[in-house]
Amino acid sequence: MEIKVLGTGCAKCKKLEELTRNVVAEMGVEATIEKVEDIYKIMQFGVMRTPGLVVNGKVVLSGKLPGTSELKELLENA
């Protein structure tokens, strides 16, 4: 699984990266997690609200910090 956390460095964006790492570790799946901070690259995903979450090239979340169970669900369905 290829996961990208989009965010320019706000508190919520950092939280989302941390949360994603924890959830991935807990699920025990193979995944690369990358933090995208370049606004130019963020825009190319069409995300106007940060933080955003991209799984395998598809935007699955934008503009909010999900709860642990919600994030788990998003990753499982992706």
Place this chain on the structure above:
Amino acid sequence: MRDRFKILLWPFVLLALWILIYNNLHEIADLVVYRLMGLKEGTHLTESIWFFIFEVPKVMLLLVLIVFIVGVIRSWFSAEKTRKALEGKSLFAGNVMASVLGILTPFCSCSAIPLFLGFVEAGIPIGVTFSFLIAAPLINEVALILLAGLFGWKVAVIYVVTGLTIAIVSGFVIEKLKLQKYVADWVFQVKANHAAMEEQELTLADRIQVGFDTVKEIVGKIWIYILIGIAVGAGAHGYVPEDYLARIMGEGSWYAVPLAILLGVPLYSNAAGIIPIVAVLMEKGVTLGTALAFMMSVIGLSLPEIIILKKVLKWQFIAIFVAIVATGITMVGFLFNLLHL
């Protein structure tokens, strides 16, 4: 299914409880201060404590209710829908709509840049985009409810109407000044992928859940400021020399409004944190116009936001933006001082 039913029921149960407590705040404060704490009526200390015990639950109740309602309403709006609504709108109508949508669209100042880029990329005029960016922080539901609670609904309505006017006119002027050349060059090269994420339709139960989540998030973040603010207000209740501030920032001095705005820019606070300070200022003789100008300056023109905007705007643009909004706020301040509201 049972969970869904439960969540639809909760708001009614809580509302009944809310009304019950709200209508008995006076009695509750009397009971706590005079009976439970056994304090004597009439002293400064007792007065301060009573004010605190009365004001904290009142403001908290109003806050929880309004944040919940706004949270639910906002679940119908999103930055993507707002952008779509603004595409191809004519200039003035666009400014009006952008300002109103600025109030209703969920927005966090850390998203200001991606939002700005997304709007510009969709061909929405810079001035219309700015109406949105000015209105979004300036007109704040927490400020609205606190103003209504502390000074009455008239002041709260005035706040919204003047805030909207500033956002509409400022955006319009920014467009007319043709400031495009002062936008960082790379901004216009951004190509965004539009079919980014399909939005799923929410059920009513989902929306109510959004409301509860919003309350948890916002009230969880600001309750401490409100507590401190009211404590400051309660402490000032009778202690600070009454006309001290009135002499510097009272009615007689023309420079009160510009001074208040200048003081407000470097201060950065959420709306909730600033209102109790405004309440204290007014109690000490600062006029409403000056106090409102101070508040608008703190929440609408903040240094951190200006620094964020520096990424996409050249300094000339930022200087003009600050000058226009500050002028608008100054006019609002003078207007209210003149009208003696």
